Amino acid sequence: MGTSFRFAWATSMLLLGSGCEGVNEGPATLGPRPPPEAGPALSAAYVAQCARCHGERGEGTTITFPRLPGRARDEGSFIARVRGGGGPMPAFDESLISDADLKSDFAVLLQLNP
Numbered sequence: 001m002g003t004s005f006r007f008a009w010a011t012s013m014l015l016l017g018s019g020c021e022g023v024n025e026g027p028a029t030l031g032p033r034p035p036p037e038a039g040p041a042l043s044a045a046y047v048a049q050c051a052r053c054h055g056e057r058g059e060g061t062t063i064t065f066p067r068l069p070g071r072a073r074d075e076g077s078f079i080a081r082v083r084g085g086g087g088p089m090p091a092f093d094e095s096l097i098s099d100a101d102l103k104s105d106f107a108v109l110l111q112l113n114p
Helices: 003-019 044-049 075-084 099-112
Strands: none
Touching: 044 099, 075 099
């Protein structure tokens, strides 16, 4: 065997051996999962007053309790519908859900249920 062959063989073994470091350390594991994206949140008043009929995300539960914001495509008509009620839905005054919460919830519902 020539000197250049021995040098090449020794270099190859050295490189192969260095790549095996840590082989017996066990399987690789992934870290903990990141928390799911929270996304837009509906108000506590929505959860307390509306979610039982319209669903936690306004997805609707039946034809009687439709997806929100439903046919109300503007904030004013949405608030008027909540304040005035109609059909099986009772009216909700400001002591139950504030105008600020209704405005915020309308914007969130448009994002959740475009």
